[in-house]
Amino acid sequence: MESAGKTPVNHLGNLPSVDELLRSPAATLIVTEAGGIHVAELAREVIDSLRHELQESKVDKIITQSKQDLLTVSISRLENVWGSEQKTRVQRVINATGVVIHTNLGRAPLSENAKRAIADRASGYCTLEYDLATGKRGKRGASAENLLAELTGAESALVVNNCAAAAFFVLTVFASGGEVVISRGELVEIGGDFRVPDVLAQSGAVLREVGTTNRTKLADYEKAVNENTRVILRVHPSNYRIVGFTATPSLAELAGLAHGQNVLLYEDLGSGALIDLSDFGLKDEPVVSRSIRAGADIVTFSGDKLLGGPQAGIIVGKREFIERLRKHPLYRALRVDKLAYGALEASLDAFRRGTALQEIPVLRMLSMTKDEIAMRVGHFAVRLRESLCEDNDLRFEIIDGVSAVGGGAAPAVEPETKLLAFNHPLMAASRIEQLLRNSTPPVISRIVDERVLIDLRTVSEDEESELQTIFASI
Numbered sequence: 001m002e003s004a005g006k007t008p009v010n011h012l013g014n015l016p017s018v019d020e021l022l023r024s025p026a027a028t029l030i031v032t033e034a035g036g037i038h039v040a041e042l043a044r045e046v047i048d049s050l051r052h053e054l055q056e057s058k059v060d061k062i063i064t065q066s067k068q069d070l071l072t073v074s075i076s077r078l079e080n081v082w083g084s085e086q087k088t089r090v091q092r093v094i095n096a097t098g099v100v101i102h103t104n105l106g107r108a109p110l111s112e113n114a115k116r117a118i119a120d121r122a123s124g125y126c127t128l129e130y131d132l133a134t135g136k137r138g139k140r141g142a143s144a145e146n147l148l149a150e151l152t153g154a155e156s157a158l159v160v161n162n163c164a165a166a167a168f169f170v171l172t173v174f175a176s177g178g179e180v181v182i183s184r185g186e187l188v189e190i191g192g193d194f195r196v197p198d199v200l201a202q203s204g205a206v207l208r209e210v211g212t213t214n215r216t217k218l219a220d221y222e223k224a225v226n227e228n229t230r231v232i233l234r235v236h237p238s239n240y241r242i243v244g245f246t247a248t249p250s251l252a253e254l255a256g257l258a259h260g261q262n263v264l265l266y267e268d269l270g271s272g273a274l275i276d277l278s279d280f281g282l283k284d285e286p287v288v289s290r291s292i293r294a295g296a297d298i299v300t301f302s303g304d305k306l307l308g309g310p311q312a313g314i315i316v317g318k319r320e321f322i323e324r325l326r327k328h329p330l331y332r333a334l335r336v337d338k339l340a341y342g343a344l345e346a347s348l349d350a351f352r353r354g355t356a357l358q359e360i361p362v363l364r365m366l367s368m369t370k371d372e373i374a375m376r377v378g379h380f381a382v383r384l385r386e387s388l389c390e391d392n393d394l395r396f397e398i399i400d401g402v403s404a405v406g407g408g409a410a411p412a413v414e415p416e417t418k419l420l421a422f423n424h425p426l427m428a429a430s431r432i433e434q435l436l437r438n439s440t441p442p443v444i445s446r447i448v449d450e451r452v453l454i455d456l457r458t459v460s461e462d463e464e465s466e467l468q469t470i471f472a473s474i
């Protein structure tokens with residue numbers, strides 16, 4: 001029991017009511033964004049926790065808590081909770097990590113044309129399933145599918161939610177109740193939560209592993225194929241690479257085997273390069289059209305890896321198989337929306353025009369040479385030196401380093417780059433990294449050897465002045 005002399009009750013009485021807090025100009029402003037019901041909820045939580053603290057605190061500390069004090073504290077806490085909530089929203093960040101296809105940061109940034117396609121063509125009422133020529137219902141996705149067929153040399157194409165969905169869909173429709181033959185070396189986990197064995201299990205197919213982790217021969221596949229075999233599955237081991245004494249039959253050899261046995265040859269390419277990127281160091285990245293030419297019946301890949309478009313799972317291959325997928329009830333559950341089609345069509349247009357290396361941000365970043373980056377970094381460093389005040393102790397220098405492709409593509413490829421390396425005599429690198437991350441817009445960097453590294457490969461030129469301002473304010 002509280003003794004009668006010490007009267008925290010009085011101070012509790014000084015707490016503002018929820019209504020008083022809501023009447024403050026700050027709360028009124030937040031209400032215009034969050035709505036009265038939500039802000040009332042936040043206000044109640046703020047006052048409850050303040051009441052709790054008052055009850056727990058020592059009396060002499062509470063003595064200072066006048067009615068006005070408590071209102072001021074409540075207002076500032078309300079602003080803070082609302083601010084923290086805002087930070088959890090999807091928001092633009094500056095990716096200064098040098099990881100081009102950064103899954104945590106939304107993978108591929110869209111091209112300007114793709115963004116415009118979403119805003120101007122696809123976001124309102126649109127011709128998603130409407131044929132303007134006849135005034136009747138049209139075929140959803142027809143235009144994107146035609147572009148995909150044209151660019152990959154496949155007979156037909158279909159688009160679903162992502163590549164994991166595509167793999168699940170293909171295996172469910174073609175292998176359920178039967179066996180799928182796959183090389184042990186390709187039973188991989190991709191990106192943390194995509195495991196080929198799990199997908200196979202979900203699809204109701206039985207896995208038949210062949211060969212060893214580093215070597216699988218055509219004869220191993222031949223021995224494994226039997227009357228229950230439905231699919232020979234080849235998975236591009238995107239985010240890891242076994243080097244040295246390795247062997248695997250060519251896709252053409254597998255096609256020969258599969259088609260002789262009336263089995264489907266399905267290749268999951270994952271990153272799915274539409275054009276040859278070996279000039280930019282991505283020598284082992286298979287090009288989709290080559291898989292089709294080699295005889296794969298179905299090939300799947302992501303829309304937001306090396307294609308540089310929206311999240312999507314692209315399925316290309318022989319018409320009869322694509323049509324079976326299209327007519328399957330699962331397609332209805334896995335299909336994509338108008339925004340994805342808008343962005344995908346616009347991204348594919350760049351490949352057809354032959355301007356993908358300039359237009360598609362992912363390809364533009366990957367194709368930047370070390371000299372181009374050195375030039376940009378040099379100019380940026382000069383501007384940054386000018387904008388840092390004399391009393392700013394932030395130090396930086398330009399050093400050699402490497403970027404990363406990311407997104408599970410080409411793990412062994414590390415494009416050379418020039419980095420800005422920052423340190424401060426009075427601030428730990430982790431503190432600088434945190435300040436950058438909490439700025440507006442947030443800047444995502446990495447720390448190596450107690451220095452904060454900034455890789456301009458993944459920073460657009462438009463973002464450079466923002467970056468400059470943010471560094472000047474540290």
Ligand SMILES: *Cc1c(COP(=O)(O)O)cnc(C)c1O
Nearest residue numbers: 162163164238269270271302408
């Ligand atoms: C990335 C990847 C996937 C998963 O693709 P999502 O589009 O992320 O679903 C599947 N298979 C391979 C080989 C991959 O590289």
